[in-house]
Amino acid sequence: MHRLQAICLAALGALGLLTLASCGGDGSTPPSGQGTGAGGDPAAGGYSIVTTCGMVTDLVTRVAGDRATVRGMMRNDVDPHTYNPTRNDIATLEAADVIFYSGLNLEARLSDALVRMAGSGKRVAALTSGIDPKDLLEPEEFEGHFDPHVWNDASLWAASVSVIRDTLSAQDPAGRSGYEERATALEREILAVHDYAKQCLATIPEASRVLVTAHDAFNYFGRAYGIEVHGVQGVTTEHEAGLAEITRLVTMLTERKVNAIFVEQAFEEDHVQAVVEGAQARGHDVRIGGKLYSDAMGEPGSYRGTFVGMVDHNVTLITRALGGKAPEQGLYGKLTW
């Protein structure tokens, strides 16, 4: 079966819906499996929410409960930095009552459409608007822009839950108590996986606390959990990794005797592979320590397809690959490898 079709069918299965748009090759975006199939409760004034990437979709789905339908626009195999909205996506956004996105220019090619939607009076909210700007990173290479990958510090992503709670309460005041209850429970869960991350990553021997990944998505992760981070590719994936950058990384890995680097879901592995080969050519053995979920989550309907599961996976994998101590099956024993 064609891979896209398989994903679509899995998504349909997870959603339990039979009436979603076709997965055919008409250039349209197939339905995301990251949304809820709750269908909204018409008696409760059920309304429709459209979200962008999986990390946003998961949180919104949790807080919305059965008060609304949530539809995620981006599948878990797409890179949000370079995702171009299709005509279908624009129509979906236009038809939505509420739109949530991550922001800080993560969904760079959706910006115009989002600004237009907000201008038309629709409720459009960026989850990162809930984060205190003093907590945002502005690395030099971002040339005056904030780093958008805030979710990789789970405590910051927990702060974005309040944006969902407040936006949905404004849209549907009758549902307020439910939104508040679910938001509080969700924040607690996210903070629990944040604590797990702090504890596990602190067990990595000091010298090995170096995280090399496919692209620069882990600056917040590094700051929150005390690990030095390097991306093979620049901060957005629109720049190709230069040979000089690869050489610099090979030197660093060889000198510091770091033995594992990581690939990422939804990103090409070629550049990471080039670093592995470069290090081996210098007689230093580096292996690929596994695949991280940086800007996209796991399969819809799976544990890794939730934000908490994504963080649990990343933390457990990184800790163990770099010589630290973490339970093999993660925080809740739900990870199988």
Ligand SMILES: [Zn+2]
């Ligand atoms: Zn990214």
